[in-house]
Amino acid sequence: MTMRMKRTTVSSQDEDLPISSVAERLLASTAIKIELPPSQHRLAIERKAAVEKHLQRDGSPLRNLIRLFYQQGSMAIGATIKARYRDEGFDIDLIVELMVAASISPAEALDLLYAAVRGEPGSLYYDCTERQTRCVTIHYADGMHLDLTPALLIDENDPRFSVIFHSKPEERRSNDMRIPTNSYAFADEYNSRCPVDQLFAEEYGRRVRAADPELFRIMADADSLPVPEHSTTVGGKSAVTVAHQLIKRNRNIRYHSRSGRMPPSAMLACLALEVAQAGRSIGETLWTIAINPATK
DSSP, X not given: OOOOOOOOOOOTTGGGSTTOSHHHHHHHHHHXXXXXXXXXXXXXXXXXXXXXXXXXXXXXXXXXXXXXXXXXXXXXXXXXXXXXXXXXXXXXXXXEEEOSOTTOOHHHHHHHHHHHHHOSTTOTTTTSEEEOSSOEEEEOTTXXXXXXXXXXXXXXXXXXXXXXXXXXXXXXXXXXXXXXXXXXXXXXHHHHHSOOOHXXXXXXXXXXHHTXXXXXXXXXXXXXXXXXXXXXXXXXXXXXXXHHHHHHHHHHHXXXXXXXXXXXXXXXXXXXXXXXXXXXXXXXXXXXXXXXXXXX
């Protein structure tokens, strides 16, 4: 049997682009397929805004008790990827910084946020809200879920250095914990140190927009709303973040059938940031992260 291979050609114009080689185009194409498309990113931003408004409504147990909402995790650094399976959806991780007594217990903090999110019978979130060990989760019908983590600022002079709460309802309260964290600072450090190559970002953004025709329909239907920050519009997408997304997908596939916890995304982001450097291609960045001594 004879197999015919379609020859791939590169025009002289494409040769000047940072995604010109066959290998780089394949890596970029794979990354675009697993990345959260702009239309879904916009939906996530709209749902985030709706939840924030809901928590500050009249009659909310947290009315006037929230200092700040901010994103954490993959969405805060532009590295969110789609789930491998359609019904798994994807996460939106938010910190809800509370202005409550410092003596509040972990269980009380989580229960307070749960009551505020769930609301009264008939509320939009009443039947789709779940109280977790460290957060409160809203489950949407399309598979997306939003995790809200209550936090308490430790020091007014050290913004965003906070404690989050750990409390399993089925365990004794003596097992509850306060956990120091500063996910805001990590995202800020990643975004400030992760280099963005403008030529790469523009070409990658063009390919992402072409792969998401749904974006243009949404923009036409709601052109009064600003397009949210995404790799296609604000700041571009760096090769470091693209490589990080590819590594996350590889991790998800390799650990899908394994028992136990898989390496957390925050750790993978740290390893990528340790070797971040402008001017590298996706393949070069993947290789550099893979040979990083910290990953051995």
